[in-house]
Amino acid sequence: MSPEKIAVDVEGRTLTLTNLEKVLYPEVGFTKGQVIDYYTRVAAVLLPHLAGRALTMKRYPNGVDGHFFFEKNAPSHHPDWVRTVTLPAPGSTKKRETIDYTVVDGLATMVWVANLGSLELHTHMWRVDKDDKPLTPDLMVVDLDPGPGTGIPECCQVAQLVRENTDADWYAKTSGSKGMQLYCAVRDSRTADETRNDMRVLAEKLEQLPGSIVVSRMTKSLRPGKVLVDWSQNAAAKTTISVYSLRARPRPTASTPVTWDEVEAGAAGKDPLVFTADDVLARVDELGDLFAPLLPNRGKPAKKSTRRS
Numbered sequence: 001m002s003p004e005k006i007a008v009d010v011e012g013r014t015l016t017l018t019n020l021e022k023v024l025y026p027e028v029g030f031t032k033g034q035v036i037d038y039y040t041r042v043a044a045v046l047l048p049h050l051a052g053r054a055l056t057m058k059r060y061p062n063g064v065d066g067h068f069f070f071e072k073n074a075p076s077h078h079p080d081w082v083r084t085v086t087l088p089a090p091g092s093t094k095k096r097e098t099i100d101y102t103v104v105d106g107l108a109t110m111v112w113v114a115n116l117g118s119l120e121l122h123t124h125m126w127r128v129d130k131d132d133k134p135l136t137p138d139l140m141v142v143d144l145d146p147g148p149g150t151g152i153p154e155c156c157q158v159a160q161l162v163r164e165n166t167d168a169d170w171y172a173k174t175s176g177s178k179g180m181q182l183y184c185a186v187r188d189s190r191t192a193d194e195t196r197n198d199m200r201v202l203a204e205k206l207e208q209l210p211g212s213i214v215v216s217r218m219t220k221s222l223r224p225g226k227v228l229v230d231w232s233q234n235a236a237a238k239t240t241i242s243v244y245s246l247r248a249r250p251r252p253t254a255s256t257p258v259t260w261d262e263v264e265a266g267a268a269g270k271d272p273l274v275f276t277a278d279d280v281l282a283r284v285d286e287l288g289d290l291f292a293p294l295l296p297n298r299g300k301p302a303k304k305s306t307r308r309s
Contacts, residue, residue, distance in 0.1 A: 060119050176253045
């Protein structure tokens with residue numbers, strides 16, 4: 001076998017990994033092998049959040065400075081043991097009636113996806129059942145997108161507003177890029193249209209608060225100095241960056257669960273809330289999976305969380 005290829009056994013599956021020394025994050029020399037290593041090591045907490053979710057991959061075969069593409073359809077050369085689900089594709093820009101999505105239901109598939117150069121993993125707010133039928137949403141998301149002149153401190157301030165003005169049990173994470181997301185579990189049978197409308201109403205409510213920095217519309221002229229509460233991310237066709245996913249930034253940052261103590265520190269400008277792959281692995285060792293309560297079975301409680309020093 002070529003030195004650029006290596007055969008590995010993952011859960012009884014043989015995978016051929018390629019170009020492990022290729023640098024995908026040139027600024028820090030982070031390689032494809034390190035990307036695969038990160039996804040392998042974080043899989044214990046990541047896989048439960050991906051299970052049953054149709055995956056959209058954002059692939060960077062030549063690194064974060066090179067060409068990238070979103071891939072919804074599972075590659076035609078995928079191994080026969082990789083789970084795929086065929087789902088309707090309303091509004092497809094490529095005029096498709098259906099899409100054959102990949103579903104990451106195990107470590108072998110996780111490694112296979114990472115080996116494709118899939119740095120970013122994007123998922124919907126709903127899962128499919130064992131018969132590959134879409135279920136109603138089990139998550140609702142508040143996507144906080146900072147406009148010009150705002151950043152993490154303002155996102156954290158809006159996150160606190162969301163928490164103060166709703167009864168839901170929210171869990172916060174960084175986007176791994178410039179924004180944040182808040183998630184709550186949906187335990188009833190609301191449709192995606194209903195959860196999207198719930199978030200639209202909330203965004204408009206927050207926008208009307210005295211001195212609010214919230215904007216509920218994407219109009220560019222409204223964005224400077226404001227944080228967009230993008231309620232549309234709850235639409236059935238929309239995807240959001242998965243918890244623990246890497247991002248295609250100059251450094252290998254990741255979408256990372258944070259505590260409300262950390263959100264408070266971020267709102268005060270005391271914590272930038274930027275976490276690399278190594279940071280995430282260390283946090284999981286210390287805190288467990290802070291997003292575990294959002295799992296359908298509610299997961300195991302995370303270890304006691306503390307504010308970073």
